[in-house]
Amino acid sequence: MRTTCIFAFFAFLIFSCQTNENQSENNANDLPSYRLETVDSVTVKGILARLFLFQAADEDHIIFRDATTSDVYVFDREGNSVDKWDKTGDVPGAFSMSAGNFAQDKAGNLVILDIMNGIKIFKKDGEILQNFGIYQNQWSLGGAFSLFKSYQVIQKNGKEYLLYSLDVIEESPDDYGPEYLQERENLILTDLETEETKTFLPFPEGSQFLNGNVFLFNDFRPVFKYDEKSQLLYLMFQNEPILYTYDWAGAEPVLLEKTDLNLEGFVAGEGFEKGAVSFAKISDRTINPAPSIVLNLEKYGEDLLITYKPSPADKGDIAQLASGEASKELKAKLSEETKKRTVVLTQKGEIVPVSLPEMNPYDFAVIGEDIWWMKKHTGEEEQEDFTVYRGRLVEE
Template identity: 25%
Template sequence: MEPHVFAQRVFGKSFAKHGDRLLYFDQGSRTRENEGPASYAAMHLLKWLDPSTGKKEAFANFPNGSLFKNGNYFPFGSWLPAFCISDGFIYVAFGIEPVIYLYDVDPPHELISQFKPSLKDYHYFQGGENAKVGTDIGFFLLGGKIESIVRFKEFLLIAYFPGYSPADLSAFQENMGVEERIALRERMDEKYKRRVWIGDLEGNTLGDFVPEVFQANNIGVREGELFAIGVENPDIEEDLFRIYRLDIAESTSRDIE
């Protein structure tokens, strides 16, 4: 029987290579009804793929104490993992939950440690007591979520959307005309930007900022170098995109705003 998991695809978050296998996030059908809290315990959030044989191995349930074990309902996609592999460990965050879990990359994938990064003005959905409220996709789209994790040297970089404040979320849900809603959305898009948190491996904050020239959620490491895709100019149609090579100097990494 296929594990109780749900597939999604997001650019830049598909695979992480380890040896001859690829780590990715699930991979089953989203046609299954959201059965709520009772079903979350059986979900597998990560999966290994052996490209040579096609064999798949699912693992990683929600840890004890996880947001998704609080007895509430959540929309599909709320737990979409962001992860990376480095130095024998899997660093993973389960979607909207602002916690970084550290697993052993080798079976049985023991949970080694966890920490909660101090994300600036992070507002996230904590579930609904019933299916109607808990599975409202609006809470997921407008709430905070962790979109990627990168390990570079002795630093962790977390790209995240901070989420609307309760007051702005309430305003967005009010009835209004089309033009008024468009104007509100434009104001909210300007107010709420994706951010990058930088910390050490113990979870201490070294910086948290909105990047101006590169996309927060398109950062990656290749052959020991840190790269990011540049921000597009909405006023100019271009047939190319910019890639920046980045570095972090510890002497300048503290108190980045």
Template identity: 20%
Template sequence: MSRPILFFVIFITLLSCDKKENSVTDVQVLFEKVDSIQINYLGSPTVHDLDPLSQRVVFMEHSLSDSGHEIFIADFDGNILSSFIKDGDTRDTYGHIMAPLAIDGENSFMAYSFNGFIHYDFDGNLISRVKIVDFFNPGGRILGMGYGMEKWEGKYFYVNRGSKNADYGDKDFFDEYHTMYLLDPSTGIRESIIPFPENSLFMKGNFFFSRAWEPVFHISESKLYIVFGLEPVIYIYENQAPFNLISSIPIELPDYHYFKGSEKYNNEDVRFFGHRVTSGKISNIKYVDNYFVLSYFPGFDAADTEMSISTNTGPDFWNAMRKKYTTRIAILDSQGKVLNDFVPEGLSETSMKVKNGELWMMGKPNGEVELDYFQLFKVGLTTKGP
């Protein structure tokens, strides 16, 4: 494992106007890179999981290939220990994974897939397979270190990504929808949990574009923290059945512009579905050292949102928007007050993952230079100010 002799603090330089600077307190909480892993690899890796106890990293190469998507196992010293393919036409194939692969033991990982909950050892040998009860094709997937399942007492919390046949224009959709699953790999049962709270934005009778509500979450020793997509509220639940709602914390992110719903559902109207691109949305939440750490896209302001639906917009407009609006990190105290808001240097904002009480993030590659390695960073929080 690479342990830099000189630890360095990412001094948070707010890359925005004075209005955004005045929205945070005098006491700042900063990111500190306290450890790193460098894995020599040339390609387009997607890290699925890491584990400080077994000192293993699972990543995949998802580039198009006739031979399938390759799985790699590496250690914290950066050595690639094994690689294999499990989505081909083999007896132990997972078929199609529905979530990032999850390290679940000292020498094993699990695939939550079309073919069931499948456990492999780190050499790619099949350990066990349990078919999913009442399987149906989900509405999609997101793979990457910040979007994985979270293990709790032998089961896994994960997002309900819905069905390809879901009718988001049904007026009763939000009344009946459960936002998450509790997965049991030993039985194959997926228990639907966490309906929308009664006071949620999504229970106001309006319609939203698909995935506007998709939750991000973090589980601690006693609580389950959830943010429902674009809604700027942290909901706090018990982490045991029946997962009762304990409290909620409205949050005020700097210059956060989000879609508040429409009275009509029209997925063919750019003024409706265009908010998928322009709306603010929270993409990750972690609770570390009594602080909430969120990654979020701030969303277009009203003028840019209106311009985005114009027929006159072209590549120059969208290139300008990509530079103007970037995914950010907000650090909040336990009451929801923003203590800092910034774009982290050299870190992928959405990749935050807590394992064994440690916060880890992917290094953000330099888009101008192709590297023959990638990095993971253990990140600590430190304070500065009166």
């Protein structure tokens, strides 16, 4: 066992060196690109829902939810309805539209985190198995609907945990200043059997969030992925183009590598002087109307899949947008310029663009080797039939 761990550690060091070397060579090399190729699709029919979204899938079932209600739809892999249930109102396990997407535990149960109502675990027929209260009352809500995972069910030492973060995971500071960020712990871990919860993982040394300024909450929300096989935790903060890789074989994650990523069009913020922004403010369009933001970080095979939004290249355009003086044409130009981009970060440290098919604006979900998405609905008529696609990345 010890020999295996030592070998894995040195293998990671070799990978890290290759990552740094290849990152600097990205501009000089002609890299291939990837596209998302459809493997198959499933259509479900006769749906009456305002915002019908794919949630999760396993070998037997596909789970959907009306994101504006608590209606949950269960289908088999052929698209036949198996069950439908909801948790609206004053019932055990009730959750709201502020809840994230369903994750699944090792038994296939559905786990959901509602930042207003806590953690819930359901059987696929809607039976409530666990009903935890929220760890910390929230001061703010932020983020649009998305299929991107904001939390993850993980297994460590034979136990299952929910790994997640919240906009605010501690009491309000008397005075919001850089001292708050020096002490902040950014991740939360909840034992899914006992509800025992702890916070951990402060900002690593060298992070821009320790530069003596304060930041909007949207800037330092973490996106992360824990890989159980390698016991590595990959983490980025949303306005910092740096990948932090931790060894989490022990009780606490240990930082192994800090990798600067050359994401085209990404502009990291420097923060604001103390007092310029208030505590728990998610964003401020009058200060920065088009910030760069890392939206998602996923392990895909042996590589990492990163989705982000760049900032406009012209600072004058940003100023016009912030002041409210941007014309309709300029807004359209900036909307195109700041569209979401997805790239693959390879083991060699190459950043390779990904060509995605047209899909709904709620993005995609990675489950195992597959990427799931739904097409954007372009018709004006009310939609009752929905198709979810399953695909894999192929090199062009």
